[in-house]
Amino acid sequence: MNILDKLPIDKVITEYEIIPTDIKLLGGFENNVLECIGQDKSIVLKFYTTQKYSIERIKAELNWIRHLQGADVIVTSPIPTINGELIVTACNIFNQKYHVVAYEKAKGTPVNDMNSNEWDDHLFYIWGKTMGKMHVAAKSFQFSNDIFKTLQWNKEDIIVSPPELGKTIHSQWNKFISQMKQFPKDPHSYGFIHHDLHQQNFYLDHNELVLFDFGDGIFHWFANDIAISLYHAIQSIQANEQKKRKEFAMTFLSSFIRGYMRANQLNEKSLLKIPFFINYRQIYSYVYFINYLSVEQKKQVQVTNMLKKMKNNIEKHIPYLNINDNDIKSLL
Structure with missing residues (x-):
């Protein structure tokens, strides 16, 4: 049909x-x-x-x-x-x-991957600056009490993971959730985020980003929003090219964080959570797919192979991207 x-x-x-x-x-x-x-x-x-x-x-x-x-x-x-x-x-x-x-319809043109002429440091800087402005705006936006409560990160349906995950991934998922429950919340590091600001959710128009698709917005840590953008940007490089991925990540973050800091200040302690949230995004994406992909989608060969790879990497504790605290510190 x-x-x-x-x-x-x-x-x-x-x-x-x-x-x-x-x-x-x-x-x-x-x-x-x-x-x-x-x-x-x-x-x-x-x-x-x-x-x-x-x-x-x-x-x-x-x-x-x-x-x-x-x-x-x-x-x-x-x-x-x-x-x-x-x-x-x-x-x-x-x-x-x-x-x-x-x-x-958004003005401008899509910038989907590294094959685009605009896929460069300047784009990453604008991307970061735009996110910084969003996070500043979040500090002054008021939600109704009911909506505020339902849009907290730990109120998402997928936080209660489905049995299809299996014991290993279920255990890892719960560890991530338990760790985040211990993270401090303050208006300088935690607030309403886009939660899906990847390169297919904006157009580039005369040196400005035009944003769309705000349906996944949620209250979370600002560092997670940054990690999500990097998580999806890094997909422009094959997963087996780890050296290139690491080099790209450092280039991306260098420009992105510089742009972000022009609009909003995020302290070092918060930025050091980016590696954690990168790996969280990998398991979050897997849990999300298991929950929300239709039966028809899961039968597609490409989707089946993707889920198998994700499951294997998570179960074997293979990091999505090899960056650590020292890498982040070197950029600050």
Whole structure:
């Protein structure tokens, strides 16, 4: 079945005056992001399953986006329906409900990997500076008490790991969780983060990053946000090229942290947690995939091989990236 047949297109075609013959799939983890033409311009439709996202959660995300705009962070704005609504609730033929939000299409161009001409120190500097501005903005943003409680890192569904992990990974996962529970929280090192600011979640436009996809935002340590960006940036180099990966990581972090510090100050103790969060991201990603990949996705050869490699590396304690405290100190 075509993915478009699984999403409730008919209702949003009316709500946004979309040209039905000009709809294409952009992707998204659940194949839930579409690009189309509506109200005389390109728009991006994101379908949020009601199982995972409440109306209140999406409203908080939209308020956060509005707050970032006031903090000199360039983001894609939500677009109202013809009736002025920012959120549409729709239901498809399988009775799966979705909340739908339309966003402006980001200006600029994608910068997906090291083959891009823009994949350089200057990009990494801008990337870091942009994240620093987001973290500064997080310190002045107010969530409702209910949303604040549900968006804490230890309230995610995956924190209670599924039995499919196996004993070894389950044990390692719990060790990471236990360690983080001991980490101090203060407004200078802990707050609301993007939680997925990799190179496919922004465009480059005239020396500025245009950010999108804030659906994974959560309260966590700022150092984790930095580690996540490095975790995904390093995927531009083959996993077996460990020397190149280490060299790239040091180059990336040197520029990224320099840019970050222009916007927000993060102390050395916090930055030294980056290696920890790099390895945490590896096991987090594996647990996330086990939880949220569909049965169809897990059957794909490429996905099966990826999960096997991840499982092997985690069970054998193979670090995702060989950097340590001294490497981080050398950059400060």
